[in-house]
Amino acid sequence: xxxxxxxxxxxxxxxxxxxxxxxxxxxxxxxxxxxxxxxxxxxxxxxxxxxxxxxxxxxxxxxxxxxxxxxxxxxxxxxxxxxxxxxxxxxxxxxxxxxxxxxxxxxxxxxx
Amino acid sequence: xxxxxxxxxxxxxxxxxxxxxxxxxxxxxxxxxxxxxxxxxxxxxxxxxxxxxxxxxxxxxxxxxxxxxxxxxxxxxxxxxxxxxxxxxxxxxxxxxxxxxxxxxxxxxxxxxx
Numbered sequence: 708x709x710x711x712x713x714x715x716x717x718x719x720x721x722x723x724x725x726x727x728x729x730x731x732x733x734x735x736x737x738x739x740x741x742x743x744x745x746x747x748x749x750x751x752x753x754x755x756x757x758x759x760x761x762x763x764x765x766x767x768x769x770x771x772x773x774x775x776x777x778x779x780x781x782x783x784x785x786x787x788x789x790x791x792x793x794x795x796x797x798x799x800x801x802x803x804x805x806x807x808x809x810x811x812x813x814x815x816x817x818x819x
Numbered sequence: 820x821x822x823x824x825x826x827x828x829x830x831x832x833x834x835x836x837x838x839x840x841x842x843x844x845x846x847x848x849x850x851x852x853x854x855x856x857x858x859x860x861x862x863x864x865x866x867x868x869x870x871x872x873x874x875x876x877x878x879x880x881x882x883x884x885x886x887x888x889x890x891x892x893x894x895x896x897x898x899x900x901x902x903x904x905x906x907x908x909x910x911x912x913x914x915x916x917x918x919x920x921x922x923x924x925x926x927x928x929x930x931x932x933x
Contacts, residue, residue, distance in 0.1 A: 756919070811859075
């Protein structure tokens with residue numbers, strides 16, 4: 708059972724464009740939703756995270772939109788840059804051990 | 820060091836052999852996690868330590884996998900009788916205890932079983 712579904716699997720965007728990645732979850736016990744960025748040969752690094760008591764969080768060019776009733780959340784990257792080219796993972800956690808359940812990832816390519 | 824350190828970076832082993840993968844967490848982080856990332860997939864949870872004890876080992880795929888953290892800092896993931904299907908990147912993460920504090924990941928150990 709895949710608890711966090713992520714789409715699209717890959718995404719190509721022109722420099723300056725908006726990148727949008729979507730995730731849906733099933734477990735209503737999840738209460739923390741981070742996005743991770745991973746470059747080849749590196750571990751995932753936290754990009755931005757949200758809790759379900761807010762519907763949107765913005766940090767610089769990165770915005771998370773959260774829809775609790777639909778159990779969906781998305782990452783928007785504004786003014787996408789070639790340096791943003793990486794794999795992005797949504798994740799979710801809940802409960803006392805805070806273990807993360809990841810989506811399958813989105814390979815983002817930003818063309819110059 | 821400032822970050823989570825994992826050694827070795829790469830490990831090639833023959834089918835049936837025993838391997839140990841090491842994780843040095845960020846100093847002061849009492850929570851430590853092991854994840855496994857197969858090619859083209861997201862990391863999958865293996866085991867969680869709070870201090871020295873394994874608080875949740877529900878993600879370990881079978882009894883060939885075992886992990887320890889004897890002094891509450893460094894952790895070792897041990898895999899017995901390795902199989903080709905064990906080939907993956909093994910990631911370690913650590914964090915301070917508390918709700919929704921950031922988990923920091925190491926660069927991973929790429930294990931290849933031939």
